[in-house]
Amino acid sequence: MRSENEPPGQKPRSFIEDARRAQIVAAAIEVIAEVGFVQASLARIAKHAGISKGLISYHFAGKDELMVEVVERTYGAIVEHVLAKMQSAGSATEMLRTHVLSVAEYMRGHRAELRALGEIFANLRDADGRPHYGVRTNEEIYRGLEDLYRFGRQTGEFRDFDVRVMAVTHSASVDEMFAYWVAHPDHDLDAHARELADLLERACVR
């Protein structure tokens, strides 16, 4: 399995270059998390990282490439964590609970990434002005959750319901749990996750 974030079909990035890219990505995450996507100018990110504006342009083709790399690095880590946890789930019900709990567990230590991700998803546009993420990104998530819920119905664990509505609701509930926690740092994220797992389970089981 190939490492992510390598330039495809080109010479691999040097260690120092990769370190700089990582540093810039980290600075971008912190700035976006703090002031939002729109205010997160390259100047601000550079200042936060203690480097010059030009250096960002030197390492990234443009602001968009930087944003995409933020997403890829962050999103990849989340997916990796959640998938690993879900390997050991035996039933659909257990998978459902594991999904909610494990993503919360991971996020507990990655608050800024979470916020940055949300900002980029909501704001990054392609050259034609349409959202770069958005429909397609969520669609992927919905598909995965639909599979989970469909599986539960096949095993007889879950009642009959519209899997798309369920997936949309699940996704939104988890996202908002994080948003709430970001806004209320003292909120007990794990307790919230357990309550949410209960809630979703009751909504599904016969």
Next chain:
Amino acid sequence: MRSENEPPGQKPRSFIEDARRAQIVAAAIEVIAEVGFVQASLARIAKHAGISKGLISYHFAGKDELMVEVVERTYGAIVEHVLAKMQSAGSATEMLRTHVLSVAEYMRGHRAELRALGEIFANLRDADGRPHYGVRTNEEIYRGLEDLYRFGRQTGEFRDFDVRVMAVTHSASVDEMFAYWVAHPDHDLDAHARELADLLERACVR
């Protein structure tokens, strides 16, 4: 009951001034719904309204005040509609369903407002860079929903759960239902609302 949107402690706005504000707010909603918050410059809103940029600045202290008024006017209308519908609900369960169904019903005819609201909530920042809406705005909504769920527990209809988590989940599910519908215009909003009502009801009842 006092009319909203009056300048507190100042002389009341003239009829013509109020009409202009309403016109500008309407133009802002249409432009934001079409091109998003970031691209919705005052120049663009003015052009859409067929007036000069300067006139917007004349009637509103700044872009932020305009955005806040968009939210208040729109939001007020929604609340008015939903509260009216909920008057006739007999039980907590019925209130829960009515809330989900009536807000969907209202929104079916107000897509642009919905999209504009979402954009403003996601993008409007205070001078310090932090989201203007979010915590405080939602808090009011959460309180209302908590009352609903607490009531259901008092009547014995609902099981024992964390009302804050329930309120947050409820709110997010409804918001995302709309967001999904905005992104997928052919999606059956009313069917989604019925499914969501079922889902929430099952999550709550004993």
Next chain:
Amino acid sequence: MRSENEPPGQKPRSFIEDARRAQIVAAAIEVIAEVGFVQASLARIAKHAGISKGLISYHFAGKDELMVEVVERTYGAIVEHVLAKMQSAGSATEMLRTHVLSVAEYMRGHRAELRALGEIFANLRDADGRPHYGVRTNEEIYRGLEDLYRFGRQTGEFRDFDVRVMAVTHSASVDEMFAYWVAHPDHDLDAHARELADLLERACVR
């Protein structure tokens, strides 16, 4: 006959707006003539005109539109002058001499325009990176001169020669006369023009 430089199919420009555009065009000509196209940044032009950078963007869609207007205003004036003079020429030989002498006569009072025109012709590029003027612009001039020389051959005044080579040479000789004069302000432009007219006439006549 419609005035040039009006926006086609749109409301006509106000007096004050046209005056500003003229002022900006004049400043652009002076700056380009002084420091060349590449160094003639909007900032520099604005400073020279005593206005803000933003105001240029307010009146012109972009740097390109400004440059095109410089060319159109300047070029139009030259063509107008030369054509008027050539009306009264009786023979091809006389037309040839009049062309050289009248353009020199006009240019004597419009040194900066001349230089600016040359800079813009040489440097202005389209979005695809290819010269905006250049082939097509010169082609038009060549065609006109070819007509003149072909006419002289038809009347029997001129010998048999390649009219395209003659047109290219004529055009280059006139351009360089101006360039030399721009570089050597004390040079006698009119004497040069008379010598050049003699020279071209001898090269053509039987």
Next chain:
Amino acid sequence: MRSENEPPGQKPRSFIEDARRAQIVAAAIEVIAEVGFVQASLARIAKHAGISKGLISYHFAGKDELMVEVVERTYGAIVEHVLAKMQSAGSATEMLRTHVLSVAEYMRGHRAELRALGEIFANLRDADGRPHYGVRTNEEIYRGLEDLYRFGRQTGEFRDFDVRVMAVTHSASVDEMFAYWVAHPDHDLDAHARELADLLERACVR
């Protein structure tokens, strides 16, 4: 005769250094010929040469010095060729024709150099913003051509005319011949040169 392009009063350049400079000059010519002076950044030239940007700065004091060396190396080669051809010319008329024909002959195989030269002449500026070439460079050429035409008048071959105007016209006609040929690759350069020689000869002879 001393080799050109040696640093005056300093230790001579090593073989390897001179080779590098030649390589960079060659790359610069190709890049300028292809994309023009303005777009020919050091980064682009370095990439074309397969070396790093820094190396250009190492071998040349700056972009300007590189450009000057491009001109000197290229220009020297042209002069060498033309002078050699003109040795065998017997009369002023023959010298005049030989000059036009031999420079065309040489250029036929050196299109890129020609284009690069034109771009640099048109665009290279001194620190004060004024053209680096132009006046001074052409002066040398004018002097040489004036000698030629003065000689023809002494031998009685040529009529009485202003030798400076003749030199300026001659120089411009040749330059534009090349420019036209660069823009129209299918144009017959040699035929053009013969026509131009005829034209200039007729303009001069009694």
Next chain:
DNA sequence: AATGAATGAGCATTCATTCAT
């Protein structure tokens, strides 16, 4: 009450140049 002219700060990006290695 309303306009259009004008400003100035901020944006992403390009580029020649410098410098430690």
Next chain:
DNA sequence: AATGAATGAATGCTCATTCAT
């Protein structure tokens, strides 16, 4: 002798806001 990392100034452009009329 050569590299690649890094800088900082400059560019065209957008935009909310101000102001005289």
